[in-house]
Amino acid sequence: MTAHNNQGGSINLTAGDRGGCLADASNELTNNQILRALPEPDRRRLIDDLVPTILVQSTLLANPGEVLRHIVFPTGGVVSLVTGTSEGGSVEAVLIGNEGVVGSWHAAGVEGAPWRTIVQAGGPALLMTPEAFKAHVAESPALAQLVVRYNLAAHLLTSQSAACNRFHELAARAARWLLMVCDRTASLELTLTQEFLAQMLGAYRPSVTVALRGLDRAGLVAVSRSRIIILDRPGLEELACECYAVVRQQTADLVQSEGSI
Ligand SMILES: [Zn+2]
Numbered sequence: 001m002t003a004h005n006n007q008g009g010s011i012n013l014t015a016g017d018r019g020g021c022l023a024d025a026s027n028e029l030t031n032n033q034i035l036r037a038l039p040e041p042d043r044r045r046l047i048d049d050l051v052p053t054i055l056v057q058s059t060l061l062a063n064p065g066e067v068l069r070h071i072v073f074p075t076g077g078v079v080s081l082v083t084g085t086s087e088g089g090s091v092e093a094v095l096i097g098n099e100g101v102v103g104s105w106h107a108a109g110v111e112g113a114p115w116r117t118i119v120q121a122g123g124p125a126l127l128m129t130p131e132a133f134k135a136h137v138a139e140s141p142a143l144a145q146l147v148v149r150y151n152l153a154a155h156l157l158t159s160q161s162a163a164c165n166r167f168h169e170l171a172a173r174a175a176r177w178l179l180m181v182c183d184r185t186a187s188l189e190l191t192l193t194q195e196f197l198a199q200m201l202g203a204y205r206p207s208v209t210v211a212l213r214g215l216d217r218a219g220l221v222a223v224s225r226s227r228i229i230i231l232d233r234p235g236l237e238e239l240a241c242e243c244y245a246v247v248r249q250q251t252a253d254l255v256q257s258e259g260s261i
Pocket residue numbers: 163164165168173176241242243244
């Protein structure tokens with residue numbers, strides 16, 4: 001899978017890389033919540049069309065209007081859908097990790113990506129062509145329903161983020177965002193610049209620097225130039241705004257409720 005990174009260069013996303021511990025898609029299947037929630041026969045039918053890969057941080061998967069080469073089911077990596085303004089401002093609309101699927105718009109017959117789609121945190125994922133994805137959605141009512149339920153979860157995340165950006169303090173928003181990424185990567189260490197975090201939060205970089213310095217001074221995180229390490233997760237959860245727990249519960253209710261599929 002060839003894509004362009006956000007510096008404009010061309011890089012490979014290593015689709016089809018079957019090396020190392022990702023030799024078999026079936027090993028990764030249940031690490032994605034949508035795939036895990038599928039009835040076993042439906043899940044088995046997907047295996048041959050899924051290719052394990054490693055997402056590379058900062059890879060641009062699609063600009064708005066461009067067609068994704070692959071549908072992405074993250075199993076440890078994280079992808080962001082980013083919306084922007086003509087003045088160059090940007091803010092993250094949706095964060096997609098192992099609870100979701102990137103490219104679900106193809107299930108509705110929409111080919112062009114509605115958002116700038118970039119890899120937020122590198123890590124494993126399973127890829128499928130849009131054609132195969134559409135065929136499986138048509139054949140599997142359970143998959144179709146899970147995709148609709150996930151889209152609702154993403155819609156709720158976006159709504160909550162709109163309220164969050166308007167009403168909640170930047171430090172609490174930053175804490176919430178760090179926790180959301182850590183949940184999806186199963187890691188307490190994030191590689192990212194403060195500039196990037198500011199873009200995701202739709203905030204000014206100096207304000208983000210001040211907020212992170214406060215979290216660092218409180219012993220909740222250790223911040224360096226391009227890395228943030230979470231030192232006190234319970235403390236960070238206490239500081240994060242209510243949006244973290246609200247969205248986490250809503251997503252679990254919609255995507256993890258196997259009994260309703
Ligand atoms: Zn909030």
